Amino acid sequence: MYAYGGVTIVNAVPAWLGSAMAIDLRVRVYVDICRPTEICYYQSKLVEYIVKYFMKKYNIPRIKVYISSEIPPSSGLKSSSAVSVALIRCITSRFSIYEPSIPRLAAELSRLAGVSFTGALDDASASYYGGIVFTDNLNMNILKVLDLPKEYTTVLLFHATRNPVDVDRLRRCAYMFRDIFELAYQGEIFRAMTMNGLLIARLLGYNEDIPRKALEKGALAAGVSGNGPTIFAITRRGDEGPIYEYFSLYGYTKVVDVIGVGMYENSY
Numbered sequence: 001m002y003a004y005g006g007v008t009i010v011n012a013v014p015a016w017l018g019s020a021m022a023i024d025l026r027v028r029v030y031v032d033i034c035r036p037t038e039i040c041y042y043q044s045k046l047v048e049y050i051v052k053y054f055m056k057k058y059n060i061p062r063i064k065v066y067i068s069s070e071i072p073p074s075s076g077l078k079s080s081s082a083v084s085v086a087l088i089r090c091i092t093s094r095f096s097i098y099e100p101s102i103p104r105l106a107a108e109l110s111r112l113a114g115v116s117f118t119g120a121l122d123d124a125s126a127s128y129y130g131g132i133v134f135t136d137n138l139n140m141n142i143l144k145v146l147d148l149p150k151e152y153t154t155v156l157l158f159h160a161t162r163n164p165v166d167v168d169r170l171r172r173c174a175y176m177f178r179d180i181f182e183l184a185y186q187g188e189i190f191r192a193m194t195m196n197g198l199l200i201a202r203l204l205g206y207n208e209d210i211p212r213k214a215l216e217k218g219a220l221a222a223g224v225s226g227n228g229p230t231i232f233a234i235t236r237r238g239d240e241g242p243i244y245e246y247f248s249l250y251g252y253t254k255v256v257d258v259i260g261v262g263m264y265e266n267s268y
């Protein structure tokens with residue numbers, strides 16, 4: 001089973017209201033029963049937390065988990081949410097468990113496992129549904145899921161390590177992020193994405209000049225995704241050349257398609 005990574009439209013850490021867009025970076029997860037003679041270990045605290053939740057609640061046997069991820073860890077591209085969603089889909093399908101909301105459960109477990117500040121329901125929902133999602137992470141509500149025209153693509157610049165996240169500093173700016181969320185919710189996705197992405201760059205200490213220059217070069221939106229450090233730009237498909245060349249001056253750059261709702265495949 002797999003799930004997708006994403007880029008941020010509105011970061012939920014400041015105001016608990018989040019929005020994200022799914023992109024075609026995949027995490028693939030496969031599970032199998034761990035035989036009594038085998039030593040089965042978990043790749044991370046998050047994986048262990050999720051497996052133990054299902055062992056305790058549904059009495060499933062001990063399992064081994066295989067993960068293959070195209071999403072660089074700690075990049076701001078929703079690696080942990082994609083792992084949680086793919087793993088929960090895999091376990092529920094393998095053991096025929098009915099789970100009413102996989103993204104909500106992924107968010108709850110990721111908050112309890114201590115790998116996200118708000119549970120990142122926005123990231124988990126984009127990872128699960130594809131398209132563009134809007135969520136209220138405080139009340140664990142998925143507010144809206146929108147499809148995305150296939151004419152857009154993302155250019156990603158993987159160029160730095162993550163700076164510490166000063167949550168208090170972000171939360172002092174909650175009023176601005178609420179306005180940005182409202183703008184996105186009304187349909188001004190790219191404007192909101194850019195305002196969020198530049199503000200996050202400023203507040204978390206990332207380079208603002210690179211996304212600004214990408215906008216001058218024709219990007220429809222640009223900024224820092226999640227809590228950084230990845231810088232992204234959105235362009236129409238076919239227009240990504242100048243941004244790709246520009247980003248390549250600063251580090252490893254990749255063009256990745258956006259994922260619409262319904263592009264989700266059910267099988268591994």
Ligand SMILES: Nc1ncnc2c1ncn2[C@@H]1O[C@H](COP(=O)(O)OP(=O)(O)OP(=O)(O)O)[C@@H](O)[C@H]1O
Pocket residue numbers: 043044045046047067069072073074075076077078079080081083115116120123225226227228
């Ligand atoms: N590929 C993976 N395999 C196993 N566990 C993972 C993987 N990616 C992330 N995790 C778990 O999630 C935790 C947080 O991951 P990470 O810092 O990559 O979050 P992220 O989702 O990239 O951040 P952001 O929310 O800003 O996009 C890790 O410490 C690890 O426990």
Ligand SMILES: O=C(O)C1=C[C@@H](O)[C@@H](O)[C@H](O)C1
Pocket residue numbers: 008010011012013018019076078115116117118119120122123225226227
């Ligand atoms: O840790 C969290 O709760 C979050 C992290 C980032 O991905 C954000 O973009 C997301 O909205 C919330």
